[in-house]
Amino acid sequence: MNTFRKISQSCFLGATLMLTLYGCGSGSTSGNQEGSAESSHTQKLEIEKPQLTFGFIKLTDMAPLAIAKELGYFEDEGLFVTVEAQSNWKNILDRVIDGQIDGAHMLAGQPIAAGSGFGRQAALVTPFSMDLNGNGITVSNEVWAKMKPNIPADGEGKPIHPIKADALAPVIQEYKTSGKTFKMGVVFPVSTHNYELRYWLAAGGIHPGFYTADNIQGQVDAEVLLSVTPPPQMPATLEAGTIYGYCVGEPWNQQAVFKGIGVPVITNYDIWKNNPEKVFVMTKSFVEQYPNTAIAVTKALIRAGKWLDDPNNRPKAVGILSKSAYVGADSVVIANSMTGTFEYEKGDKRPSPDFNVFFRYHATYPFYSDGIWFLTQMRRWGQIPDSKPADWYSQTIREIYRPDIWSKAAALLLKEGYLEESEIPETDGFKPPTRDFIDGNSYDGKDPIGYINSFKIGNKD
């Protein structure tokens, strides 16, 4: 009897809880389905694997995934996609390689490093580039105060942008003489942030340190010690004084301004105009096993990118991204980094219309030249330890960047009327040589060796 009473007691507890749960939620059962209003007229490919799971990191540039799902672009293609937040870049890479997720939002450097000998090796492919730009470099208030006198000012006394690392060099020297090492944070060893920060520093004559087989922290000969810190922890680490600056994606630069703990000095748009930032990655075996599925995924993502670059759609995009399943931050914070302005020093808001580019400038096309740029930087800083011949660069990138898949997808979209002719680049995969860098150095993807040798600081071949 005693035991029986206890059972029924616990049952009752459960029942009460359930009742309470039901009671307070009743009356709000209406669903709010968000789907594409326009009737779909996509031609469905024969999908080999309709049920898919994609991973992402909580950053605004995962937007194409969220949009393709929420606006029903995936379903238009006959894909049933689950989108799942992942804890960090290492984890996302491992899970794609191990097949736990079918594809993911990744740092552009990740599939390239995985195919070129740095870190965990696996055959990964990129059929879709997710966005351009979107990062910034922030320094602490103290460093900013010391830097500011070194920066030329305009008529109103405002610093002239872009700010070069030359202004930072004396500060680093000052720290050095007082016996302090100058430390800065990046989000991942093969992240765009790492290469951009290094590029910016080296362009100002500051040595960011080499990677060697023994020193995989990349701190050999370094005047600035770079360390890895996850994006959301960046502001807190800066505030704690562990690092004096960092390079990170949004909203973590604006957050520093907002909290008054640091000052963004430059965006990566000014370091390399329209640089590729995140890519969509699947394994090579997936693309080979399910070719139609890969094309269908790319189609949906291209449509999402195009939708995102319509300024009228940005508020709705912010609303979707602020859902807890996606980026989840308050919509005001997300809006701050997607509205086309960038706030440097508190109150110094400047227009930055191309800060988040999802489609314009053929942003979604995976250019070989963009990928090769990452390879040159890996070689420059020693992540690729040995000298490689020029054709190694184009061969390696052809294994990873797959514009062929993009082109098939785009051709279908063109036929279906979702794309215009002008939106498909006529290219051999290489952008024309450009000087759109902060140091004005010329980059031609077809001459990687020459590019590597053109730098003052860095490994030479």
Added chain:
Amino acid sequence: MKDKSIKSLKFIGMGFLEPLIRALSGEERKKNFGTFVKGTLFPIASIFLFITVWHFAAHALYNKEASVKIEKARAEQGEEAALEVQNCIRSGEVSCQPNTLPSPAQVWMAYQTLWKDHLDISQKKRDFNQQVAQANSKRADQGLAPIKYTGRPSFLDQIGTSLKTVAAGVILALFVAVPVGIIIGLSEVLRNSFNWLIQIFKPVSPVVWLLLVFMIVKTVVTDPNLDKSFIISFISVGLCAMWATLINTSLGVSTVDKDFINVSKVLNLSIGQNIFKIILPASFPLIFTGLRITVSVAWMVLIAIELLAQSPGLGSFVWEEFQNGANDSNAKIIVAMFIIGIIGFMLDRIMLTVQNLMTFSKA
């Protein structure tokens, strides 16, 4: 009549009302009222006291954080900025709200949001299933797996995943710890030789277990269709939690009452019968005490493990909300905290019941 209603109340688990009914029906009024107050009203009062303290503490923290913000603005950007921050905080705008311990009211609101969210998601799930019903029946004909709902899980789904993980982990612990416990309990030599290993592994942190399991599962499980994160998390939960059962089982087996052993010897029972008919039943009370500890440990380590293994349960809910850092994220985390606590309490109750059922009294 009175006894009958008391009996039925006890049946539905409201036995704590018994003294009240007895008192109302005039039976030993004073004593029964006293019992009722002590047994029921005091615990309820303590909950209210807790909420009150929490409420005031949250307000104090809110004010502190707000004034720090204003002071900081004043020190760094002058009086005007301070005023602006102050107004911004007063206006309740999301972007400048102090981010601190949420008050009980905020937590209650977050709970309602989560509940509404659950209803929305279940509606979407139904719509989705209707939508793909035709495609699924076609796929079934072709021998393909049906299309499953692709939206994110609701809070209740996540609770379900967590419960499933704990259940699988505990069952694993049961199947590993009980046989091993019996084997080492039967032999003093084995017990002594394993003792060190057990003492070394017992305090190992859940995170380390997870990494260890990850290394092994990654190699062993190659089928991409299997849900690896679930496998990893339930194995880790099982490994973290099984030690109490293992130790209790071996203790129970090694200390079976001499009388029962004598019975077994006199009856000349075979080893198997000895174990299953005498030793095992005789150790049940201790084994189930161990299992009860195992269940509570499993529930405790679950959050950390799910968080790291990306298993879509309460752990990843808490982590995601922490990462989101939205205005109501802290409140949602506290909702999760209470749900975790209440479920843990209920699991313990259930295990206590099972334990009592399994415990025999010799007298």
Added chain:
Amino acid sequence: MALLELKNVSKSFGSGSTKVNVLSNINLAVEEGEFVAIVGFSGSGKTTLINLVNGLHFPDQGEVLLHGLPITGPGPDRGVIFQNYSLLPWLSVYNNIKLAVDEVFPKLSKMEKDLHIKKYISMVNLSHAKDKMPSALSGGMRQRVSVARALAMDPEILLMDEPLSALDALTRGTLQEEIVTIWSQNRKTAILITNDVDEGILMADRIIPLTPGPNATLGPEFKVDFERPRIVTEINKNSTYKRLRNDILEFLIEVGSTRRQFSDQKYLLPNLQPTYPGRRAFWKKNVNT
């Protein structure tokens, strides 16, 4: 040849300075069909003696022979009724007995077993309680189950280790009679260990006192020649009974007092039944041992 024979048996526990000689130089022969009672003070080594017979212990010196062959271990040919009943608390009365029956008669069909078990349950008058758990039974009823279990094994020898000492006087009296009645139905060989001289006289054919330990040994035997069935009230009046009782008691007291004279030295008693304090309290809240 005697059915059971103990020849110069000695048994000690421990070693070195803690060595205790419990029994020394025990000689005993039990004939088939005989009911022997061994009477002694508590702690004299009676349980050790019975354990030597049922095979839970083995002698240090001498030998224990059954049918002329040394005993190699416990076996169902010797049914034991333990002092503390030793029923398995998680099994009902029926299943406690079934466990023994399954073991001893594995070949019986299900129905035969059922009949067999029920027969012994009714023999000890427990038919109404056959599905009860031991914890729901009184001490006397539990010991009846234990008796039924021992008998259901149809043993050659029935070993009773102070079976009634934990019971109150009234229950004890009735159970004594019941056991004798059941025993007399087929007159199995029986050895009763007891600390109650009256009990021995009422039940046994022969009474052998065990001197107090350490180094306990058997004293001279006393024949009990009363006709069966013996009726307590009548025996109580009998003068032979009184004399017999006095003789045995006198012997025991005499040996006891001589023992005591040189018992100034401390004896370390063997810790025969190590128990787990927590668990015993857990299971045996009200055991009156």
